[in-house]
Amino acid sequence: MKTRDKIIQASITLFNEQGERNVTTNHIAAHLSISPGNLYYHFRNKEDVILSIYEEYAGSLLLETFPKVSTKVKPLDTIILYMDAVFQITMKFRFFYSNLPVLLDKNPSLREKYVEVQHAIADRVSQLLTSLRTENIINFEDEELVDMVSILRLINTFWLSFYQTQNIVNEINDSVFFQGVLKILVILRPYTTKASLPELLKARDMYQQRYQDALSTV
């Protein structure tokens, strides 16, 4: 692995474990047994490291994992799989999401990139919901679409932060992630048409089972 990539990977780990606020570029360099000067050869400062993490990893992943709407995948599964993927990404880069408004305020380049990715995601979720309505899988009023997209994205983005603030001790493991997907299914359930409800409930049972399994392996 190249030094630049080592710095990025170590930063993700340290930020997640210790909180971004508590980790300096000196800590990162010490962790990798490289000199601070070597780190500064690759990155201007900590903000630059965080920007690179988002640009090269988190943001790109969010855009790349968007499932293609295909005839092979059931349309309802397409949105569930996407929500699933997004929750996995927020867990992988959780330091980023637990501090999001503050990090964006400190870093205009990061904000610009983040907003750009968010708008692309909003467009895609919106298209996906519209195509689910066209196929008579879910039903909603036109004027609800924008809010539904916001609500799904809000839950995607902040579910982990919410979870982390609900108890004295919070261990982050797969059960947390399955709980997040279950929240999305609860949101979609009352919008689901009668014909498609069995499919949604099947997905819910599956994630419920995965959640139980993840709990018991902790």
Add this chain to the structure above:
Amino acid sequence: MKTRDKIIQASITLFNEQGERNVTTNHIAAHLSISPGNLYYHFRNKEDVILSIYEEYAGSLLLETFPKVSTKVKPLDTIILYMDAVFQITMKFRFFYSNLPVLLDKNPSLREKYVEVQHAIADRVSQLLTSLRTENIINFEDEELVDMVSILRLINTFWLSFYQTQNIVNEINDSVFFQGVLKILVILRPYTTKASLPELLKARDMYQQRYQDALSTV
């Protein structure tokens, strides 16, 4: 106003305007033209100021503003009024919510208090939803109750953070707060019974109007 209270009020203002991370106890003292020693007479450190803000203001407000279920207020209005009140509180103490998981990690006493308040709120929202179901205003499955309570609280807690991360420039004004209430109404709409739907749609129109009015006065 007593010095202790002046410190608290100035801290809320400075934290909201400049971000909690960028404000030190020295800034707060300088802003009030008092000595740092005087501040330290009242508070051990910045974490102690934040804990007091939550204990004496934000947390207590959250518990006190919970509307009494009374025969004078329509039951659907009760939950809308509560969600409305909670959004107002998150706007007033927005520095706290834009940084929540990080602040709680740094401050075990704050986490303890916060979790206690959250559990009390979850109980009340749960009772409110159950009583709305008993009165045949909304309808949901038993197994959805816990998730619905979480979803409403998640949106309450992180709507403002979400809003702040969606655009390059974000001005916080009343329109943001009305948009938050509208999200709650979108969540409740498909659960609302036919008989109560006109009431919910009336509330939605009212908040839509307030939102438009707030936009035009900006």
